[in-house]
Amino acid sequence: MLASNFKINYSYLAGKLHSPLLPPHHLPAASAAMKRCRQSKSVANETVDVADIEDIGFSGKEIKEIRASLLQWYDENRRDLPWRRISSSGNEGGVEQRERRAYAVWVSEVMLQQTKVQTVIGYFNRWMEKWPTIHHLAQATIEEVNEMWAGLGYYRRARFLLEGAQMIVESGGEFPNTASSLQMVKGIGNYTAGAIASIAFEEAVPVVDGNVVRVVTRLKAISANPKDSKTVKDIWELARKLVDPLRPGDFNQAVMELGATICSPTAPSCSKCPISLQCQALSLSMNQESIKVTDYPTKVPKAKQRHDFSAVSVVEIVEEGSDSKYLLVKRPEEGLLAGLWEFPSVLLEGEAGLTSRRKAIDRFLKQSFGLDMRKSCKLVSREEVGVYVHIFSHIRLKMYIELLTLRKTGLSPTNSNTSGANCIQEKQEETATIKWKYVDEKALSTLGLTSGVRKAYTMIQKFKQDSSVPATARKRRDKKSSTKAPSSIR
Known part of the structure; x- marks a missing residue:
């Protein structure tokens, strides 16, 4: 060696x-x-x-200069964000005030994962208005939480917030105040624990997110794979050495703020950077044309995206004198989009023709709900609506969407689960693992729905509008209208 x-x-x-x-x-x-x-x-x-990266370190002089310059810049330039207004009072106030700050930091940091700041602001304000403390949140249902979260994506985050709040309240209601104790709460990892502990409780611990990785790797011109577990561990250690013990929360936010606003991935504003004098990546780029600041952190090829296909059936139940109702199925509590509601859908083995897709849907509806369209209900219409491609971080899902309209015949509703039609035969033993319900159009906006449901419903509404307009008028309208699709339900 x-x-x-x-x-x-x-x-x-x-x-x-x-x-x-x-x-x-x-x-x-x-x-x-x-x-x-x-x-x-x-x-x-x-x-x-x-x-090696483990031999890299900051000198005492560097640390002092970086702390002083970064904190001064942060004091003068930090963005005015709602969660910072709650958490900016340091250790002032009693236990209740500190726990309120911790709760606000927790909610904001979870929302900010994979989501832009401007998008989060509105969600954060609505969330805090509805559940101002962890005790309020602990009393919520997963449906209420998913409804509030609708549109943010990565719904697992919302579920962990709820389960974490319930865990803390059930354990006595005292908010953990150290990074190590916070990590005992379900859904709170190293990053979130460090953010809460440093910002709300002034513990001198680091936080490392994508912004921090970018700043640190550029400061020390680290070319090691930033996704490698050993590199990640070493970057955490470097970040730990930089944290200002007197203002750990402000310092951590300053590094993240720098990465978000100045030290950006593709177009860093090095002339505005308060710690450019300490940046080795900038120094190298100024001396060698072949090196750029954006070479750090090292680019890692993304994993090849998986291609999935599904048939989605929007089952609409119509009854004379009543609003239409739609059949929704709840996804499993674990896995992708856990616990959210969606229209009946079947994962296909690959690209499939119309006949194959309909057979797959018919088989699912019959096995899950006892729905046999040739025997037990009246088919009004069955129309192909279109195709929607939804991109997840690791999956490209192509959804074939149809509108299946059935007419209710005979039986009166007895409860919310069977009020759609006698087409659906409630079989508790056979459908015990499948949760489903009928909802009207208004209720669709009050449930935690997958983004696919919102998009499918938008496509259905547009399809119905187009179908009700004469062809000549539709052509004239389409020429004038924007190509932008109608907004999804929220």
Whole structure:
């Protein structure tokens, strides 16, 4: 194994370069295996010290300069965000006030995962108005939480918030106030625990998200794979050394703010950066044309996206003198889109023709609900509505959407689960693992629905509107109308 202080003379390679340092991908094979390179103090000898990431550190002087510059910049430039108004009073106030700050930080940080700040602001305000404390949230139902979350995506986050709140309240109601104790709460990991502990309780612990990774890897020109578990651990340790013990919450927010507004992935504003003098990636880029600040962190190829296909049947029950009702099925409590409601759908083995899709849907409806359209109900119409492609982080789902309209005959409703039609035969033993209900159009906006349901319903409404307009008028209207699809229900 090469020693961490292994030195190589590159005088013969320097040529016209302004600096003897070469980017990692230009080093000879022996040193290219190392994680990064640093310029030796002995510039006259034109040598390079090659070090593993665990050998990288911040000097005491660097730490002081970074803390002072970053906190001053943050004080002058931080964005006015609703959760910061709640959490900006430090350790002032009693236990109740500190726990309110912790709750606000928790909700905001969970919402901000995979979601832009401007999108989160409205959701956060509505959430805090409905559930101002953890005790209020603990009394909510998953349906209420999913309804409030509708449109944010990644619904598992909402479920963990609810379950975490219930866990804390059931354990006595005292909000955990250290990073280690916070991680005992379901759904709270290293990042969220660090954010709550440092911002709400002033514990000197780091937080590491994508913004922090970007800032740290550029500060030290780290070219190691940022997704590698060992690299992640080392970056956490570097972030830990930087945290200001007097203002840990503000410092952590300052680093994240810097990454979000100045040290961006593709177009960093280095001239505005308060810690540009300490940034080795910037220094390298100024001395070597082949190196760019945006080379850090190292780009990692994304995993190949999986392609899935499904047949979605929007089952509409019509009854004379009443509003139409729709059949909804609840997804399993674990896995993708856990606990959300959707229209009946069947995952297909691949691209499938119309006949195959309808057979799959018919089989599902009969097995799950005893619905046999040839025997037990009156079929009004069955129309192909269109195709919608929904992109998840790792799945490309192509949904074939149909509108299946059935007419209620005979039986009166007895409860919310059987009020749609006698087409559906309630078989408790056979359908014990499937939760379903009939809802009217108004109720669709009050449930936690998948984005696919909202899109399918939008397509159904547009399809109905188009079907009710004469062809000539529809052509004239389409020429004038925008190509933008109608907004989904919320």
